[in-house]
Amino acid sequence: MSTADLEAARLLLQRLDVRPEDLLTIPSTVIIPTFREYVPQVIDAAPAGARRTYLPYWHKLSSRWPDRSIADPTGLELQQLVEHTRRHAIVRRNSREGRSAAEHMVGAIRRLYRHAVASQYIPASRNPAAALDKPRRQRSSRRALSAHQLTQINHVAATTGDDPDLDTLLLRLHLETACRTGSALRLRPEDIDPDHCQIRLFGKGGTIHWQPISPTLTTRLLHHGSRGDDPTQQLLRYRHGRPITRRRYDHLWERLGRHLPWITTHQITTHWLRHTTLTWVERHYGYAIARAFAAHAEPTGQDGATLTYVQATNAEIATAVAELTGEPHPLATPDDTLTDLPFGSIF
Incomplete structure (x- = not known):
């Protein structure tokens, strides 16, 4: 091929707005799907957590185009769609001018186009989602609650509502374990270890861990399990046996807010209990045990390298639970710590 032919080809590609790498990455026989066709495929490929978060935003894409x-x-x-989503976000009591809605829309768009690039419908160099502006996440307003506030919350939960036993159990479960709502809803009777006072929790990213709990909470969970008849199904249920959903939490905090206005003012939710417990554990037992208590993913980076050598044991977590609840725990071994090792005799 002559130099003139190459130059002509180059000019033609330029006029068609086609890059040479596009010819290498997109077969000419590929039929690019529409949003109506592709969004259901993306939904089917999403894990449960992403599907719950992004489903409304994928539907918006499908209905818009x-x-x-x-x-x-x-x-x-x-980007115009992201801003439209921000401006028309549903105003909730914990809304922040639509920032969360815009953030989720960006996440939904990026995930869809990540799949499109992987499927070779679009070359990575032409990904329209790559340059989207994602709103910077504001610092959380959540903080640890005081003992007086917790007492008020538990009193109202125990003296109002149609199922005080369920509501006070939810509060104690989250306060003792610092677990997320999703983990509590996945708890099953077979996940209770009564001999060692532990429960198996399923967390974010597919994590699974055994969390020590007090004998009192163990007994209450076992008793509550009688509301169902299958140990492999959800533990937390209404009196008539139907499994609870996240709506039960919403109704609980709405009711608590009617009796305790400061709950509504500060937009307090179940996640505040997680902040409360983890703050207490960190103050009394240090960062490593607090991180293990929270069941956070393994840290990365330079700072995370040190944490791989100071991982907390289940016995240390059980010791923290014992002091937190004021009850002895079968796994707690407060005297069996590194500080008690006879280093002097070793050297």
Whole structure:
């Protein structure tokens, strides 16, 4: 091929707005799907947590451009959609001017186009979602609650509502274990170890760990399990046996807020109990045990390298639970610590 031919080809590609790498990454036989066709595929490929978070935003994409190819929207159009989502976000009591809605829309768009690039519908160099502006996450307003506030919350939960036993059990479960709502809803009767006072919790990212709990909470969970008849199914249930959902938590805090206005003012939710417990554990037992108590993922980076050598044991977590609840724990061994090792005799 002559130099003139190469130059002509180069000019033609330029006029068609086609890059040479596009010819290598997109087979000419590929038919790029529409949003109506592709969004259901993305939903099917998403894990449960991502599906719960991004489902409304994927539906927005599908309803906005049902018959458009996923390769059609420009980066500007996608950014306009993000801003539209921010401005028209549903105003809730914990809303922050639509920042969360905009953040989720960006996440939903990026995940969809990540799949599109992996499927070779779009070359990575032409990904319109790559340059989207994601709102910076503001510092959380959550903090640890005081003992007086916890006493008020538990009193109202125990003296109001249609199922005080369930509500006070939820509060104690989250306060003792610092678990997330999703972990509590996945708890089953077979996840209780009554001999060692532990429960198996399923956390974010597919994590599984055994969390020590007090004998009192163990007994209450076992008794509550009688509301169901299958040890492999959800433990937390209403009196009539139907499993609870996240709506039970919403109704609980709405009711508590009617009796304790400061709950509504500060937008307090179940996650505040997690902050409360982990703050107490960190103050009394240090960061390593607090991180293990929270069942956070393994740290990365330079700072995380040190934490791989100072991982907390289950016995140390049980010791923290024993002091937190004022009850002895079968796994707690407060005298069996590194500080008690006879280093002098070793050297």
